[in-house]
Amino acid sequence: MGKLWGGRFQKNTDHLVEDFHSSISFDQRLYKYDIKGSIAHARMLGEAGIIQPAEADAIASGxxxxxxxxxAGRVEFSVESEDIHMNIEQLLTVKVGEVGxxxxxxxxxxDQVALDIRMYLKDEIGEVIALLRELQVSLLDLAEKHLETVMPGYTHLQRAQPVTLAHHLMAYCEMFRRDEERMADCRRRADVMPLGAGALAGxxxxxxxxxxxxxxxxxxxxxxxxDAVSDRDFAVEFTAAASLIMVHLxxxxxxxxxxxxxxxxxxxLDDSYSTGSSMMPQKKNPDVAELIRGKSGRVFGHLQALLTMLKGIPLAYNKDMQEDKEALFDAVDTVKKCLVVFRPMLxxxxxxxxxxxxxxxxGFTNATDLADYLARRGVPxxxxxxxxxxxxxxxxxNGKTLDQMTLPEYKEFSPLFEEDVYEAIKINRCIGARNVPGGPAPEEVAGVIARARQRLAGDVT
Incomplete structure (x- = not known):
């Protein structure tokens, strides 16, 4: 069958070019969106009197x-037809004849491919948002169980101040909430229809x-x-937002x-989310976590590929833009797979x-509280x-901890130290005293968890 665009050409496309030029191997995943968009386009052509209503009905049915x-698996896509759009048009014409x-x-x-990608991405963003919300619920459930579980907080990977596991987990909950908001914002800009722009001039x-x-x-x-046919900002924006999700994961x-x-x-880690060594029988490896960590670079690479692909092309459409799909599709697949496997591991x-x-x-995580003790007594x-x-x-x-020092030893450093210093530097009190908004005190964290549950119980943003 000849090319749908072949009228101007006197030679057949070289077989090397056929394979190099074709995108059907990867853009076939857009088939549902291409057909849905084509049905809407055909219905419009009939409603506007551009084709006969009966012809529009025949096309839609076909x-x-x-x-x-x-x-049903009855279709084998053709490389010669180049892409999903021309494959479907060829299949339609076989079914309904010349009217196709x-x-x-x-x-x-x-404008057709721009439409398909936007429709595809809108749906995929919805799925990513749902996965992010499920992960936040899991974090809330886990945090609620560990409101009193004390752990060291770190800076520079050195023990710094005491916090709770709940507070630590809620830091990630904040990250994934922002990811959810970014995805919703990205979806708003993808939710603009380009069909009707034609090749470039309507x-x-x-x-x-x-x-x-x-x-x-x-x-x-x-x-x-x-802009309608040359814009891929929404794809870049999604991949940037996906990259941040991967940073957080x-x-x-x-x-x-x-x-x-x-x-x-x-x-x-649970045995079902760990692996072993082929040589060392004692090993229990956190391979799922390591693989997610590794896959982050894959998504970052797709972001760089999209930016590089776009940076030097003039308006409007250029064939370079065919490179958007594999990067976008793999970024979508990767971030979804990572979110799916991360939650049960956690x-x-x-x-x-x-x-x-x-x-x-x-690690003297209560040393700041010791300084605060003196500061509350007027010491700068x-x-x-x-x-x-x-x-x-x-x-x-002297091989001691702060709570093992005697009061006379404390007074060597300040005469303002009194017996109540021991109460002030107890680890649980150090955490509980930090009850400012956003702090690690259990009652404060419990309030944050409650507010997060209320937000998640509402509609998807």
């Missing part, structure tokens, strides 16, 4: 049959773009035909990897509370900081 054939050739009236593959036919937008559930139509996975090591022993891990508590009691904080630092050095020299 497209429904093509959809059924594809989903009228489908492409007032339409180009340029069409002379009296099309009704608003009708098609309503049929396909778009919130608006594009207002510049050149990767950071969390890095902590899970550390926490599951013998050096930390804060958690134990839900099934065992928290070793006693090891977390022991670590929180070590810089002086209080120095006195507390000297007390820490004394402990290091």
């Amino acid at each position: 497209l429904e049959e093509v959809l059924a054939d594809i989903e 050739k009228k489908l492409h009236t007032a339409r180009s593959r340029n 069409t002379t036919f009296p099309i009704d773009r608003a009708y098609v937008a309503r049929q396909l559930g778009f919130a608006a139509i594009t207002e510049n035909s050149l 990767s950071r969390f996975c890095e902590e899970i990897i550390l926490w599951s090591s013998a050096e930390f022993s804060f958690i134990e 839900e099934t891990m065992r928290v070793v509370k006693e090891n977390m508590a022991t670590a929180a009691r070590g 904080f810089r002086e209080a900081h120095e006195a507390a630092g000297k007390a820490v050095f004394f402990c290091l020299e």
